[in-house]
């Protein structure tokens with residue numbers, strides 16, 4: 001059984017934490033700009049949170065792929081309840097290839113599920129192969145830019161992480177989330193140094209890889225509550241594209 005099969009509902013409900021809206025979603029859509037008519041593959045789509053948001057934002061065909069049967073069950077259940085036309089596949093993103101190449105691949109908190117540099121390259125390669133020339137690849141991963149060690153608390157936002165003592169690729173980052181209703185759950189990510197990510201993107205064949213700092217929604221910019229989050233963000237965003245040739 002996949003780890004997310006046991007925490008699927010808790011993870012889905014964590015999308016109600018305020019930072020998801022005012023920082024995570026805001027940063028993603030600022031990076032993406034207009035998605036109107038674009039075909040999208042949401043790799044590691046979870047319960048389809050972003051799959052649906054992308055569709056609602058006007059994207060064309062949007063397909064979510066996830067290795068957890070329970071996550072895909074939640075996504076398809078929501079699609080039956082409130083149909084948007086999102087498609088879901090219960091598959092491994094490392095080997096999934098769409099029938100037709102897409103304009104945009106999203107990997108929101110997926111790449112740090114690789115267990116080694118080699119697996120990271122496999123994820124990147126699959127995402128590149130899924131893209132048409134000139135297509136874009138964006139997503140989020142755990143922040144490894146700042147030399148964080150041991151317990152790092154973003155408790156007031158609902159997150160606590162335990163970083164490994166050494167900055168060695170493949171080390172374990174334990175993530176504990178507390179939802180608004182006080183339910184706690186835990187999962188593990190893998191540590192990869194920023195340079196390891198950059199190399200994996202380069203080796204897969206991506207052009208113009210860049211890191212993007214999380215940004216706060218303008219409505220919240222005078223709210224000092226977010227200062228600690230923005231000073232040391234728990235995650236970083238990235239953007240890259242497939243060359244045109």
Ligand SMILES: C[S@@+](CC[C@H](N)C(=O)[O-])C[C@H]1O[C@@H](n2cnc3c(N)ncnc32)[C@H](O)[C@@H]1O
Nearest residue numbers: 004044045046066067068071092093108109113
């Ligand atoms: C942190 S959740 C993110 C879900 C969603 N992208 C979001 O941002 O809400 C990570 C997801 O990646 C999925 N995942 C992990 N490894 C995977 C793989 N090899 N192929 C497809 N999905 C995978 C997990 O099952 C889980 O649903």
